Amino acid sequence: xxxxxAGAMLMGASTLAxxxxxxGVGAMIWKGQSGIAPHVxxxxxxxxxxxxxxxxxxxxxxxxxxxxxxxxAMYMDSNIDKVARDMSRGAGENLDTLAVLLxxxxxxxxxxxxxxxxxxxxxxPSSDTTSDQAxxxxxxxxxxxxxxxxxxx
Numbered sequence: 001x002x003x004x005x006a007g008a009m010l011m012g013a014s015t016l017a018x019x020x021x022x023x024g025v026g027a028m029i030w031k032g033q034s035g036i037a038p039h040v041x042x043x044x045x046x047x048x049x050x051x052x053x054x055x056x057x058x059x060x061x062x063x064x065x066x067x068x069x070x071x072x073a074m075y076m077d078s079n080i081d082k083v084a085r086d087m088s089r090g091a092g093e094n095l096d097t098l099a100v101l102l103x104x105x106x107x108x109x110x111x112x113x114x115x116x117x118x119x120x121x122x123x124x125p126s127s128d129t130t131s132d133q134a135x136x137x138x139x140x141x142x143x144x145x146x147x148x149x150x151x152x153x
Contacts, residue, residue: 069139069152071101076131083134084124090117102142102151111147 076083079094086092090113098116099109116123116138123129123137142152 068102069135072098072138073131073135075101076135080129080131080134084120087116087123088120090114098138104148104151108147108151111145115141115145115148 075097079097082092082094083098086095095113095116096109099112102112104112119137119141122141123134139152142148
């Protein structure tokens with residue numbers, strides 16, 4: 001039982017890491033409630049049904065996103081294996097394509113490549129990682145980065 005509870009807490013925490021507040025069906029269900037519990041429940045609902053990533057990609061379900069993130073998400077759908085390979089090396093045509101789709105200026109591309117390579121295990125925690133999960137992780141990392149956050153704002 002302890003392992004089950006610990007696993008649920010870990011899954012909830014990992015979902016929170018990429019949660020966009022106020023976005024997805026979970027946020028709609030728990031709207032207007034404050035505190036950590038409604039936030040955790042909203043994030044868990046979104047993570048369970050995968051609707052937040054869909055909302056971020058399409059700009060629906062109360063999620064705000066920009067065209068460049070949608071373009072990156074569409075590219076990742078078809079090229080996830082190639083992007084993962086390039087990302088693990090920190091260089092390559094597919095990684096450069098992501099940078100172009102996100103509108104990352106040439107002067108920031110080295111930082112972009114390094115950030116993604118350094119956080120490869122966060123973006124692709126398993127071989128079963130979906131393109132939606134990877135996009136979510138990339139956006140979250142960029143949002144937290146001082147110089148690169150402007151590209152996903």
